[in-house]
Every structure is written in C-alpha cells, then in structure tokens.
Amino acid sequence: MSFEVLLALGFAFGIGFGYFVQRAGFCIAVGLAEIYMGHGKRIAKLLALIFAITSVGFLLSGHFNPSLGLKPIGQIRGFGFYNLAAGMLFGAGILLNGGCILGTLRQIGEGNLTFVVVLLSFIPGMAIVVHVLDPLLVHGYHVQKPLLSGLLGAPASYVTLALAIAATAWLVRLHRRSTKGRRGASLSDTGTMDGGEGTSRERRAG
Amino acid sequence: MPISSRQARPLLFAAGFALLNVAMYFALGKFWIGGSSFLPMIGELGPEKKFLFAFIVNMGVIAGAFLGATSSREFRLRWPRPALLPKAILGGVLIGVGVTLAPGTCTTAFVTGLPMLSVSSFLSAAGIFIGGFIVFQFTMRRVAR
Numbered sequence: 001m002s003f004e005v006l007l008a009l010g011f012a013f014g015i016g017f018g019y020f021v022q023r024a025g026f027c028i029a030v031g032l033a034e035i036y037m038g039h040g041k042r043i044a045k046l047l048a049l050i051f052a053i054t055s056v057g058f059l060l061s062g063h064f065n066p067s068l069g070l071k072p073i074g075q076i077r078g079f080g081f082y083n084l085a086a087g088m089l090f091g092a093g094i095l096l097n098g099g100c101i102l103g104t105l106r107q108i109g110e111g112n113l114t115f116v117v118v119l120l121s122f123i124p125g126m127a128i129v130v131h132v133l134d135p136l137l138v139h140g141y142h143v144q145k146p147l148l149s150g151l152l153g154a155p156a157s158y159v160t161l162a163l164a165i166a167a168t169a170w171l172v173r174l175h176r177r178s179t180k181g182r183r184g185a186s187l188s189d190t191g192t193m194d195g196g197e198g199t200s201r202e203r204r205a206g
Numbered sequence: 207m208p209i210s211s212r213q214a215r216p217l218l219f220a221a222g223f224a225l226l227n228v229a230m231y232f233a234l235g236k237f238w239i240g241g242s243s244f245l246p247m248i249g250e251l252g253p254e255k256k257f258l259f260a261f262i263v264n265m266g267v268i269a270g271a272f273l274g275a276t277s278s279r280e281f282r283l284r285w286p287r288p289a290l291l292p293k294a295i296l297g298g299v300l301i302g303v304g305v306t307l308a309p310g311t312c313t314t315a316f317v318t319g320l321p322m323l324s325v326s327s328f329l330s331a332a333g334i335f336i337g338g339f340i341v342f343q344f345t346m347r348r349v350a351r
Contacts, residue, residue: 036342
C-alpha cells in the first residue's frame with residue numbers, strides 16, 4: 001500500500017473518529033472536572049466503555065495477526081518522573097483551556113475558533129521541548145517500554161480481561177447511580193422529566 | 207435497569223469510536239494517537255512518517271466533528287473572545303510541552319495506552335489527574351473569592 005493511500009485511509013478513519021467523538025460529546029477535560037466536582041461522571045461512563053471494548057479488541061488482534069497485539073504506547077522516561085511531570089503539565093493545560101486533544105479537535109469542528117488558538121499554541125510548547133529541553137535532558141531519560149502484564153508477570157489475556165470486567169462493572173455502577181439521581185431529582189424538583197438537568201448535551205448524555 | 211435512547215446514544219457513539227480504533231488497528235496496523243500527531247507542525251514527521259499519518263487522521267477528526275455538528279445542528283461559528291485568549295494560549299503551550307516531554311502523555315493514554323496495558327500510560331494518567339486537580343483547586347479558589 002502506498003503512503004498516499006495510507007494517508008487517504010487514515011483521513012477516512014479520522015472522519016469516523018471525529019463524527020463519533022462529536023456525537024458522544026467526549027472530552028477528558030470535562031471528565032476530570034466532573035470527577036473533581038463529585039457529580040456527573042458522564043465522561044467516566046464513556047471512558048469505561050471505550051476501555052472495555054478497546055482493550056479486548058487490541059488483545060484479540062494478536063490472535064488474528066501476530067504482528068499486532070498489545071504494544072507499549074509512548075515511553076517511560078526517567079523511571080516515570082518525566083511521565084508524571086508531563087501528565088501534570090498536560091492535565092493543567094487541558095483544565096485551563098477546557099479541552100483535551102480530542103476535545104480541542106471536536107470544538108474546532110463545531111466552529112469554536114478559540115480552539116484554533118489552542119491548537120496553534122501547541123507549537124511553541126513542542127518546540128521548547130524538542131529544541132531546548134530534549135538536548136539537555138536526553139541523557140536522563142532511561143527509556144523503558146514495559147507492559148502492565150510483563151510487570152505483573154501475568155498473561156496479558158488475564159490482565160486485560162480482569163480490567164475489562166472491572167471497567168464494565170464500574171460502568172454499570174455509574175449508570176445505576178445516575179439513574180437513581182435522576183429519579184430523585186425529577187420527583188423532588190419540578191416534576192418534569194427534564195427539569196434543571198443542564199445543557200442539551202448533558203441531558204442527551206444522561 | 208432500563209436505558210432510555212437519550213442515555214444510550216452517547217454510549218453508542220463512544221462504542222463506535224472504540225470499535226473504529228480497533229478496526230483501524232486490524233486494517234492498517236495503526237491506532238489513534240493524539241499529542242505526537244502535532245509534531246509535524248514543527249517539522250518532526252517521526253519514524254516512517256508515523257506522526258504525519260496521525261496528523262492526517264486528526265485533520266479527519268476535525269472534518270468528522272464538523273460533519274457531526276452540522277448534522278445535529280450544533281455547529282455555530284464562535285470567534286475567540288479576547289478575555290479567553292491568555293488562558294487558551296497558556297493551556298496550549300502547557301499541552302505542547304506535556305505531550306512532547308513524554309510521548310503518549312495525553313488523551314492517547316486514556317483511549318489507546320491504557321487498553322494496550324502500557325505502563326507509561328498509567329503513569330501519565332496519574333500525572334494528568336494530579337495536574338488537573340491542582341489547576342481545578344486553584345480555579346475554584348479564585349471563583350470562591
């Protein structure tokens with residue numbers, strides 16, 4: 001397959017990703033804010049479902065094609081210190097501007113041009129690391145790429161299935177809670193089905 | 207535990223995203239990635255131009271989100287408000303630093319890295335939770351004052 005065809009297929013898959021993300025109203029920044037505020041958990045439900053499906057799918061891919069299967073994403077740098085630091089910077093950034101990577105791309109697609117500014121602001125941040133920090137820090141990176149199953153010394157299928165079942169159980173628990181909360185609210189408040197439930201997207205999400 | 211169609215719809219779309227990610231892995235041997243996909247904006251295309259591929263996928267994400275927004279009548283052109291720009295720029299720069307300092311540290315950790323059982327993604331997710339919490343506390347205190 002030529003690289004041009006690969007790019008065209010990638011773009012087509014991207015359209016699908018974007019459509020689903022927009023219709024689901026998915027954004028990690030919103031999900032974190034919901035967790036910190038202690039209510040909602042709308043994005044947590046979506047994340048649990050995505051985890052359950054994707055983890056089983058990735059695991060099965062190795063059985064159909066040995067060149068696929070589970071692969072480490074990214075790298076552990078500096079025995080995890082750089083991952084934690086980078087995560088904290090990223091977490092701070094998405095809470096500041098209100099959009100993770102998918103959230104930023106979704107908002108641009110929805111016509112919110114503030115997120116074009118956010119996207120362009122990635123450039124100086126990335127350039128600082130590639131051209132200034134990387135040359136200074138590269139000797140301390142000690143790059144490692146372990147998988148959780150290797151770290152635990154357990155077969156990947158057992159670890160994946162255990163986590164997928166846990167994610168599904170969490171999803172069911174969150175759904176039960178939100179259903180109970182909605183029933184209570186509709187009985188005690190206005191008596192209407194949609195009374196005081198927030199934005200249309202939040203209502204849609206339940 | 208009945209699930210109304212209003213509640214089920216976002217879950218179905220999230221399931222669609224997850225299945226598409228798996229389908230792309232089966233079909234092309236590649237999965238969705240976020241942060242590193244923007245490195246081509248500073249001229250870094252990655253080994254075998256994998257960042258360029260991811261960048262094109264994410265340009266498709268914008269097109270797909272536009273399609274979803276127009277089909278659901280949620281598309282609305284909103285110009286940047288000057289008061290929001292400093293936060294947007296600072297947030298963007300922090301994201302740029304974060305995603306490059308440790309590859310795989312972004313939304314990728316949640317939708318691709320954790321399902322792959324990648325230990326770096328578990329560490330990144332912990333960092334994201336802590337960093338977000340600090341900013342959230344700081345913001346809430348300012349709002350409370």
